[in-house]
Amino acid sequence: MDVANNKLDEEVCRDARAFVDIFYDTMDRKRDKIGFLYSEQPNLVWNGNPFQGHDSIRSYLQSLPETQHNLTSVDAQKLPGGAGLSESAILVTVAGETILGADQHAFSQTFVLICQDAKYKINSDRFRYLD
Amino acid sequence: MYSRGNFNAPRRGVKQLAKDKSKTYTRIDSDIASNYYNEDDEEPTGRVLPQQNRYLSTQRRNFNAPANRSPPAFVDKKAEMVFKIKVPFGDIKYTTKWIIKQLNQKIDNIKIYLPTVTPRGDLEFIVRDEDTAEAIKAVSRRIIHRETGDRIDFFPRKVPAPWLRLKPEELKTIHEVIDSRFSASNRTLNLENFGADSAFKAKDMDMVLTKNNVILAVVDRIDEKYGNLEVLILSKNRIRYFDYLQSLPSVAKFLKCLDLSHNMITDFSELEKLSGLPLNALNLEGNPGCELISSQSSYISTVQKSFPRVSFLDGAEIQPLVSGLEEEPTLKMPFRAGFYVDDNLRSLIELFVINYFNFYDGENGAVTRKNLVNAYDADNSTFTLSIANLRDIVGVRYHDDECYSSYLRLSHNILREDKFARNRSQRVIKGAMEIAVALSKLPITNHYKESFIVDCFLVTKDLLGFTVHGLFEDGTKTSTVPKLQMFTRTFIVAARGPNSVAAISDSLFISAALPERIARYKALLDKGTSSGSATMADSFNNPAALSTTDAIDGLVLNEDQQKKEQMIAALCQFSGMVVAWSSKCLEDSNWDFEAARKIFIEYKDRIPREAFVVT
Secondary structure, eight states, rough: OHHHHHHHHHHHHHHHHHHHHHHHHHHHOGGGGGGGGGEEEEEEEEEEEESSSSSHHHHHHHOOEEEEEEEEEEEEEOOTTTTSTTTTEEEEEEEEEEETTEEEEEEEEEEEEEEETEEEEEEEEEEEOOO | OOOOOGSSSTTOOOOHHHHHHHHHHHHHHHHHGGGGOOSSOOOOOTTHHHHHHHHHHHHHHHHGGGGOOOOOOOOOTTOEEEEEEETTTTHHHHHHHHHHHHHHHHHOOOOOOOEEEOTTSOOEEEEEEEEHHHHHHHHHTBBBTTTTTTBBOOOOOOOEEEOOOOOHHHHHHHHHHHHHTTTTTTTTTEEEGGGGHHHHHHHTTTOOOTTTHHHHHHHHHHHHHHHHHEEEEESSOOOOOOGGGGGGHHHOOOEEEEEOOOOOOOOOOGGGBBBBBBOEEEOOTTOOHHTTTTOHHHHHHHHHHOOTOOEETTTEEEEOOSOOOOOOTSSOOOOOOOBOOSSSHHHHHHHHHHHHHHHHHHHTHHHHHGGGGGGGOOOOOOOEEOOOOGGGGGTTTOOHHHHHHHHHHBBOOOOGGTTTTTSSGGGESSSSSHHHHHHHHOEEEEEGGGOOEEEEEEOSSEEEEEEEEEEEEESSSSSSSSEEEEEEHHHEEEEESSEEEEEEEEEEEEOOHHHHHHHHHHHHHHHHHHHOOOGGGGGGTTTOOOOOOHHHHHOOOHHHHHHHHHHHHHHHHOOOOOHHHHHHHHTTTTTTTHHHHHHHHHHGSOOOOGBBBOO
16 A cells, blocks of 8 residues: 555656646746646636636736746645546645746745646646735 | 734734724825924924824934934924935946836835935935835835846935925915816816915915925825826926926826926926826926927937827927827736635635634644544545745744644655655545544644635536635744744545535645744735735636535534534624624634624624625
């Protein structure tokens, strides 16, 4: 049991790690590509403002000033299959600091990733400043 | 302004603090007028005196303070005290314009007076009230200049104002004259030859606009009453410099037409001090500067450098540099209160969160948390936590070693994966029983529900995902001052048969927090409260959304808890308050419904608006 769980967690952590590396690199340096990371029907709640759908999320994120994210914590869990999401959905929670334009904030962000076309895509994204 | 100690008073929640804070703002705002008053005047009002005494006493203290041994050669005892803010090398490194723009974005209703650049390139400017000075202090080193990566420092210092106070009678007359010259129908304020107004002549007052204190009073009056001004006529006032008009752009945001004809303006580069006014039309005729114009095109470009939208200059049509609507990038959304999608989900989520933390918190957490076995799906549930200090406080030790090590044992921060690569499964707790046991071993806690911000980010047919952000304290109390820490906790819950939901996922993040961050979090909370929750429920146009009415009763509760829920529901219905407030009210009256009802009736006029369900 432990062995299987260890292996599962190793995979989840590896996938989550790879995802956050790509996500924040895209956000900070290749913002024009950010749309590729979202699934077909994603949603975003940004500091309490909801965005629904691929286009509105992409255009909003692209409208934001330049960013730089420094992560402090990343936690990841596999979500149980058969719960309305894809079989291999994972929950990723991130905390860190961001510089947005000239503003600096601590932030917290949560992603629900689902598997689409054999790739992890963001189904749900929640972002909020902590200070 | 905020201190941790404020949390000692059980009923003074964050929202209350927010209200108090706004009260002080109002008080000071309404008293700004009093700053003009001469305390020696025959009829000072009672309201004005304390404020002035405060200024006076501070002034004396400053005299005695060794650090401030060389005050200006003369300090008029009657002078208004203001705050001079210094930004070392602000102008040469970052430009004055950029810094002022940042401050305007960060601080509501900030009025910046007399920005000046010292010979070595420092930016200095004046603000007039203490709250603004405090707010500026709070953003010191929080604004970052992208090109250099520098953090901008602001150093406030209390100084006597470089202008003289007006007597109440003078101020009153100025107001009367301004009011008499405003035409509401075309939003025009005509201050032509202001000093020569018969009202001044009758009282033998010399209130010309070339006097600093008079022009300041005019700008203040515009701010106070005529913020929607479209036309401002300042002709024939012998105006030469605009230093004291520099806050006009932040006050008259709709000004389309400015008449400065027949003044004493010699250098049109002075106009830069008014840049930011959304002018379409400008009249500069009859100024000495007109004689010095070398060419029409350089004249136009000087004007359009500050007012790119001007299409009428001195009555003649010119080609504006920028046309169309103001296109300030307003896409950056405001910081809002929690997002719940709709009221049904809000009730469901609030009920879950309140029940959850009622079991979680308290001295007997080790026992009561075992009840949380009911909050999780029996087999398909996972709990992880991560503890890490945010970057700016990396070296700060958690306030309690014992608490810290019990979190650290479980910490599943994959940025520190090396720490648990060998025993992963011990840090990923699975199944309701295991989770309840693990939770009961964590330090006892007290979560500040009034500090919670909840965002719902996932709604599917079967699942609901939301994150709770907030402040809490943990461990055994060693002092009366609570040591607040920060947490975010993400739950994903699934419908579990009729009338019930259960968590399938729980991910907790904890960070130590210094008082500065707590204060900033509370400031954000205020901001969120004032901008309200997003209401675009249709944005989450999800026909297959969780059937909330089926799940609305939340957790399967024990009998006692069920009774409480019924009481909360009854009080919600009676009072129209949201679940959180009804629950708090009942809690405060020891779950005596009658008592809670009475308390509500007695205090209902004083309960903030956000306590009530929006209808």
